[in-house]
Amino acid sequence: MTQATSTEHSTKGAYVQTGAEFNRDTNYIEDRILRGGDNPREGRWPVEPGRYRLIAARACPWANRTIIVRRLLGLEDVISLGLPGPTHDARSWTFDLDEDGKDPVLGIERLQEAYFKRFSDYPRGITVPAIVDVASGAVVTNSYAQITLDFSTEWTQYHREGAPDLYPVHLREEMDQVMKRIFTEVNNGVYRCGFAGSQEAYNSAYGRLWTALDWLEQRLSDRRYLMGETITEADVRLFTTLVRFDPVYHGHFKCNRSKLTEMPALWGYVRDLFQTPGFGDTVDFVQIKQHYYIVHEDVNPTQIVPQGPDLSNWLTPHGREALGGRPFGNGTAPGPVRPGEQVAAGHNPLYPAS
Template structure:
């Protein structure tokens, strides 16, 4: 794999030891309440650009919806596949984003940094007034939606990054990113058997540890949904449809790990999670784009995911999904995952 190989919306390369390394050089400009980086929080000024296929973008979609930021932060949705240049707006009429007027996300990056030579990644937030990308720093992006956009949160919005839990959330997120979120990619894009085995073993050791952590508690940190749950959820949602086979993460399916499977079903059935997850786009992306792994581009018909809708029984552990808040309302018009793109009950 060359250094400009696109994987899951992010660039990466295989180093001399056979290990996949993700390029994490993002545009780190922040949109803040005080505008200290030159980009103050303003309703209607920015557009969140995503692909429902990408796990990092899926996080931003979920957080935006849980916090109720739809009226003040519009969202553009790219198609599930892309070429070596960038994500495209092929789902929109004429193949152009109706707000930004561009065909490729690359155009917004080049408007900010001519000849930008790093990954053209989603999620990205674009300044509508200039057409320039502001940031694609996805880990910071969702934190800032929680902390910097509070003035525009919906009534009843949950606290996804509460101050008294931040240290613990950060510690969990570090482990989950290293071994799970990015761990599946390290297994899938490993350049030799030894690198693959290391990544595979580390992934499942962490999943086993998470199972132990979640056996007696409903959520990863505290007794409500937090940023940590959002970050783990988007990888678990792709595990059986993609990572188990496509990335050779096949010691066990998620459905064969009882605690994690029930935890995932609990979140999937929570408003804001399952209704923001598009399985068709997920499968199309990985199996079509990653031709190094799947040369034919054939998208598997399975697996049957009706089990995602089965009872999870985790209410018995207590906890309140939204704390003192309330569930988000249904998705706004134009942002509903299409019929047939989510599992249906058997």
């Protein structure tokens, strides 16, 4: 058996509680990496190039955000990237894609080793993304929502020339409200559908999800991006759910009122982002499907991974240029994906099989 299907460490019962609605544990390690951070013991770590390693599985939407923002801002040279494989068992994510099954920088087989290095009795799930202090091998933070905001606001000294402003001060008040609704109703909404433990819980989650998606369809019908003319953190957060919608959430999580391809504004919007450097070039559809269909034994006990859907339509014209806008504002697009960080050939239409 693979590690993900081992009976001893099976994930069965970890996601769906019979008769109950799904409630996400949102208690994370709230330490932050800050300009002027001066006391790791009190959760204030210093911004320091080369000190930290971002561990972010491509399969996970929350981790995919950090990969996108790191690339858009040009932080590749100052924060290294470790990529666990797409499947895991009840213990933690593993580095099975790396030589000898170990992360080449941290030298560990399982991400839980970095958590236990910091907290020997860590009681919660071993989640990605996580930032690890390389010297000590201990996790610093797994607070995914804060990680990307801090990339934008605390690491500015190390942004690439032409990096976009993903969290503009003048938009923050409205943007925070938009992102809150996207999180509760869409990012987490698909999970509430998929992990519902009763028909009543599923029906409620389904209604909330589609109310929010209809709101987004309307909002994006006359503006190119969520906050107007340029890409922001809000777009990153919505993109990683939408890009997984038809391949996973529509069927696996029973979010099946409509496919994304049947919603003109959202389908055009997500293709626009997918074809923008920094977004689609981080997406591994094969790993995404493997993760959800293999790991979620509660939802898919056979662990069979579907062949579809056809992904060639992700590169078709989206027509969103007619709405105007400048994707990167006064900045520029990021350069080519770094060697060693490309998605595997054949796992994404931007990376055709040779």
